[in-house]
Amino acid sequence: MYGGWVVAMVVTLAAIALAVLVPNPAAWIAAVVVVPVVWIGLLLTLFYRRLSVDYTLTTQRFLHKKGVLRRVADQILLVDIDDVAWEQGLVDRVVNVGKITIHSNDASDPKLGLLGIDDVERVANLIDSARREERRKRAIYMASA
Numbered sequence: 842m843y844g845g846w847v848v849a850m851v852v853t854l855a856a857i858a859l860a861v862l863v864p865n866p867a868a869w870i871a872a873v874v875v876v877p878v879v880w881i882g883l884l885l886t887l888f889y890r891r892l893s894v895d896y897t898l899t900t901q902r903f904l905h906k907k908g909v910l911r912r913v914a915d916q917i918l919l920v921d922i923d924d925v926a927w928e929q930g931l932v933d934r935v936v937n938v939g940k941i942t943i944h945s946n947d948a949s950d951p952k953l954g955l956l957g958i959d960d961v962e963r964v965a966n967l968i969d970s971a972r973r974e975e976r977r978k979r980a981i982y983m984a985s986a
Contacts, residue, residue, distance in 0.1 A: 844932050849879050919975035921946040927965040941965050
């Protein structure tokens with residue numbers, strides 16, 4: 842959400858500049874209405890995202906839950922994960938967040954995107970390491986059976 846915060850700051854500064862430079866009461870009213878609406882919208886979005894998404898990595902599966910009023914939980918077995926990729930935009934790099942994409946054989950989520958992940962490279966490496974370890978264990982188990 843850092844991009845949204847930057848946009849909100851720019852809108853706030855532009856509204857204040859417009860209100861100061863244009864000696865019209867309508868400019869002040871617009872600034873007083875637009876700025877709080879933008880910030881309240883961002884805060885509500887942040888609140889919703891914090892409450893509605895949960896990720897859990899265990900030794901055998903990756904669990905993801907979505908929703909506030911209606912909760913949907915799904916899991917991807919680590920052995921079914923084919924690839925873990927991560928990406929960061931310019932603002933994301935500055936604040937060390939990013940998006941992780943999990944490609945898997947899972948029917949419900951063959952391409953799962955995880956947005957707004959703090960320390961994205963470390964988290965992606967954790968998921969990938971758990972995936973490789975579980976595949977290694979399964980291969981040893983299958984060979985000894």
